Amino acid sequence: xxxxxxxxxxxxxxxxxxxxxxPHKNPDGDAIGSTLALWHYLxxxxxxxxxxxxxxFPKFLKWMPGANQILNFENKNSICKxxxxxxxxxxxxxxxHLGRVGQMTKTLEAxxxxxxxxxxxxxxxxxxxxxxxxxxxSSTCExxxxxxxxLGDADLIDHQMAxxxxxxxxxxxGSFKFRGTTGTTHRVIADLIDKGAEGTEIHHxxxxxxxxxxxxxxGRALNNMVILKEFNTAYITLSQEELDNYNYVKGDTExxxxxxxxxxxxxxxxxxxxxxEEGILKISFRSVGDFSVNDFAxxxxxxxxxxxxxxxxxxxxxxxxxxYFLSLLxxxxxxxxx
Ligand code: 5GP
Ligand code: MN
Numbered sequence: 574x575x576x577x578x579x580x581x582x583x584x585x586x587x588x589x590x591x592x593x594x595x596p597h598k599n600p601d602g603d604a605i606g607s608t609l610a611l612w613h614y615l616x617x618x619x620x621x622x623x624x625x626x627x628x629x630f631p632k633f634l635k636w637m638p639g640a641n642q643i644l645n646f647e648n649k650n651s652i653c654k655x656x657x658x659x660x661x662x663x664x665x666x667x668x669x670h671l672g673r674v675g676q677m678t679k680t681l682e683a684x685x686x687x688x689x690x691x692x693x694x695x696x697x698x699x700x701x702x703x704x705x706x707x708x709x710x711s712s713t714c715e716x717x718x719x720x721x722x723x724l725g726d727a728d729l730i731d732h733q734m735a736x737x738x739x740x741x742x743x744x745x746x747g748s749f750k751f752r753g754t755t756g757t758t759h760r761v762i763a764d765l766i767d768k769g770a771e772g773t774e775i776h777h778x779x780x781x782x783x784x785x786x787x788x789x790x791x792g793r794a795l796n797n798m799v800i801l802k803e804f805n806t807a808y809i810t811l812s813q814e815e816l817d818n819y820n821y822v823k824g825d826t827e828x829x830x831x832x833x834x835x836x837x838x839x840x841x842x843x844x845x846x847x848x849x850e851e852g853i854l855k856i857s858f859r860s861v862g863d864f865s866v867n868d869f870a871x872x873x874x875x876x877x878x879x880x881x882x883x884x885x886x887x888x889x890x891x892x893x894x895x896x897y898f899l900s901l902l903x904x905x906x907x908x909x910x911x
Contacts, residue, residue: 574716578703579723582689585703586724590620590661597668598627598675599855601827602779604667605630606741607691607713609639610734611664614721617729625653627674631824633782637740638733646677654680664689667713669697669706691716693753694878695867708879711753714741718761732769739770744779747831752881790819794829794844799895800836804902805909807833808843810891816847830857840864841909845887845894854887854894864908873901 594612596604608624615622624643634640646653657663657680665671669692671678690701693710710716718738721730730738742762746754749762766772793815800807809829819825826846833842842859856874858866859882866883870876876885887894902909 574719574723581703591659592620592622592662593656593660594624594664596626596666597673600626600630602744603712603714603741605634606737607666607717609637610717610737613734623656625656627677633779633824636778637737660686662687666691669694671700711758712742712745714738715758715761730768735765735768735770739765740775786820787825790825804906805839806841807836807839810845812891813847813849830859834859834861845891856885858883
């Protein structure tokens with residue numbers, strides 16, 4: 574981490590401050606884990622910190638220590654706006670452009686507050702006064718660990734913070750198997766376990782909480798999968814009607830996209846999920862190897878992310894979107910067969 578930035582942050586935090594910590598919209602384990610860990614830390618240090626999430630987050634993250642204190646911008650709008658307007662510092666975690674916070678974007682853009690970014694996605698925009706941006710990091714949670722350590726406060730990481738940080742590293746690395754998982758990641762995990770993180774229990778709470786309807790929805794999704802051998806690609810669609818039929822709740826489709834990549838030879842997997850309320854399809858892209866889904870999502874689907882995991886959206890119907898998607902593949906044939 575850049576020591577000039579560490580020192581600037583130290584200076585900024587040298588007296589008690591009002592602070593808001595923000596994850597991206599539809600926060601995942603890394604976004605919630607990192608905001609909670611940082612929030613615990615800032616409060617231990619004597620600041621008045623709150624977390625404002627752009628919207629709700631899945632049930633399988635609600636057990637996390639402090640999760641019940643997270644303010645939801647969608648249903649606590651005026652309190653959240655007040656907190657944001659009063660803040661001396663705003664930390665934005667696990668995202669790197671203000672468009673990633675949905676309805677909250679306008680409010681943030683109107684503020685004249687010191688922003689601190691902590692993030693590991695590609696191509697950050699430059700809204701932050703202090704920017705910790707590292708695309709080589711496994712997760713924002715790992716960055717928060719290094720940040721607290723570099724501020725000289727590793728000893729303040731208690732077992733609650735350790736559980737939060739462990740969770741985000743685990744979810745963002747696909748349980749320590751994705752390419753961003755380094756020796757340092759494992760050393761961080763080792764230290765978190767020494768500090769009291771309960772790895773087995775965390776894994777169980779995140780991954781073993783299925784309702785039968787979710788497994789049935791997974792069955793539907795797998796039945797819908799289209800395999801395009803020519804392009805080493807597999808994609809899944811789920812319509813709003815299908816989601817409704819299987820009593821969909823937020824978080825149910827998490828991880829479905831990865832099943833495409835378990836097919837021998839498949840290097841590119843996609844899921845298109847209809848969201849009638851927002852009038853869009855939310856799209857997840859995954860790849861193995863050098864095919865950059867970040868570039869693909871950015872170029873064609875108003876999205877972005879990492880080389881091997883990215884998201885985007887479409888305002889067209891499922892058939893229109895998939896046929897557009899299919900029309901794009903020939904230009905990538907070489908890359909997908911490399
Ligand atoms: P997921 O497919 O799990 O929603 O997201 C995969 C990765 O891409 C995550 O790191 C997420 O933050 C990022 N991502 C998801 N949707 C979008 C999007 O619409 N825009 C950008 N820039 N990144 C996204
Ligand atoms: Mn992340």
